[in-house]
Amino acid sequence: MVIKTEPLDDEMLRPLLTACLHLVDVLGPHIVDLWTELQAEREARRKVEWSRNLRDADKLAALVDAHLRTGQPLPRLEDSQVTKRLRSGWNPKDPLLDANFQHLLRPTGHRDIGKALLIQARPLLEEAVAEVGTEYVWCRKPAEVPRADTGEMIPWSLPLSNKGADALIRVAGHACKVATSALTGMRSSELMELTVGCRRTDDADGTGLARHRLVSKVVKGRTVEAYRQFEQGQLPVGPGADALLAAFRAVEDELTDHEPGPAKVVTDRQIELLLKKKASVLHLSAANYCWFEDPAKALCLKLAGAKSTAAPLAGLCDSSRCPQATHHLVHRSVWHAAANNGAVLLASPRIPAGEKERMRAEHERSMRVLQEIDKAAGKAG
Numbered sequence: 001m002v003i004k005t006e007p008l009d010d011e012m013l014r015p016l017l018t019a020c021l022h023l024v025d026v027l028g029p030h031i032v033d034l035w036t037e038l039q040a041e042r043e044a045r046r047k048v049e050w051s052r053n054l055r056d057a058d059k060l061a062a063l064v065d066a067h068l069r070t071g072q073p074l075p076r077l078e079d080s081q082v083t084k085r086l087r088s089g090w091n092p093k094d095p096l097l098d099a100n101f102q103h104l105l106r107p108t109g110h111r112d113i114g115k116a117l118l119i120q121a122r123p124l125l126e127e128a129v130a131e132v133g134t135e136y137v138w139c140r141k142p143a144e145v146p147r148a149d150t151g152e153m154i155p156w157s158l159p160l161s162n163k164g165a166d167a168l169i170r171v172a173g174h175a176c177k178v179a180t181s182a183l184t185g186m187r188s189s190e191l192m193e194l195t196v197g198c199r200r201t202d203d204a205d206g207t208g209l210a211r212h213r214l215v216s217k218v219v220k221g222r223t224v225e226a227y228r229q230f231e232q233g234q235l236p237v238g239p240g241a242d243a244l245l246a247a248f249r250a251v252e253d254e255l256t257d258h259e260p261g262p263a264k265v266v267t268d269r270q271i272e273l274l275l276k277k278k279a280s281v282l283h284l285s286a287a288n289y290c291w292f293e294d295p296a297k298a299l300c301l302k303l304a305g306a307k308s309t310a311a312p313l314a315g316l317c318d319s320s321r322c323p324q325a326t327h328h329l330v331h332r333s334v335w336h337a338a339a340n341n342g343a344v345l346l347a348s349p350r351i352p353a354g355e356k357e358r359m360r361a362e363h364e365r366s367m368r369v370l371q372e373i374d375k376a377a378g379k380a381g
Contacts, residue, residue, distance in 0.1 A: 288319035
């Protein structure tokens with residue numbers, strides 16, 4: 001198999017992973033809390049029946065007084081909204097230029113201040129800005145975390161606007177993808193298919209260690225990819241290979257059974273439609289494909305003592321024995337790494353003899369699957 005993409009060298013990979021892991025491990029919990037607060041605030045806002053302009057001076061004065069009593073800055077406007085105000089004729093030196101009236105008025109259910117009331121209340125608002133200022137509403141009281149370089153304790157974030165908070169959440173998501181990709185070897189398409197709850201944790205078996213797995217959702221494109229490999233002679237292996245090959249051959253017959261005439265190019269979309277039923281039961285993992293057609297045949301459910309479930313139990317997967325599992329060339333790197341790691345551990349004098357017996361069985365399984373994949377791929381000639 002030819003790898004077309006060159007691996008990153010350490011000069012780029014090390015600082016990249018350091019930054020990503022800091023975002024995930026140190027800032028991540030706070031970012032999750034921020035995301036939760038944002039979602040709750042937006043959900044509450046959607047339920048409000050908003051009125052256009054506030055004209056009640058007493059309500060506005062009460063809101064401003066609450067900020068003055070607590071010393072809380074007035075909400076600050078997004079930079080893009082400040083730009084709109086300037087374009088509409090606001091004075092760049094206006095002390096209320098970046099005051100966010102909409103957010104200030106949310107407790108009243110109004111979107112803005114009426115023009116007459118703004119003129120009337122301007123002295124009050126300007127005094128409030130002079131005393132407590134304005135600030136973005138998110139992360140005003142951030143917890144302290146250690147810096148990535150020195151370990152010095154500092155606030156985990158500066159105050160953020162709505163757009164800034166959303167951007168930070170996206171950056172954290174990208175950091176998760178980079179770290180996960182580096183640790184698992186998953187492709188970008190597989191990362192995009194991960195959903196909430198995709199992590200599975202195996203029992204530690206009394207060793208103090210636990211194995212974590214990531215389970216992707218159903219992917220039609222992978223079914224098409226597997227079929228294209230079948231066309232090229234790169235056959236699937238594993239206990240479920242015969243059933244999958246039967247499905248592929250049925251599709252092959254369907255595509256070749258056409259009326260006489262010029263040959264037609266078979267598109268991925270055609271294959272996808274013919275394999276739609278098969279694709280609907282496909283579940284991905286880093287080491288195998290699971291064709292979850294019949295829960296009664298699923299080895300993971302038998303091991304767990306479960307009669308039925310909507311999805312396989314990836315934490316109990318033994319793809320070398322399950323009749324619904326297949327291995328493909330795309331999984332080779334995972335089994336190769338497992339075989340290499342097993343050989344290193346078996347050679348280590350620090351591993352107890354009893355533990356080595358268990359590990360030797362796993363190593364032999366990895367070697368067997370690896371050899372089967374290589375043999376099947378070799379049929380491409």
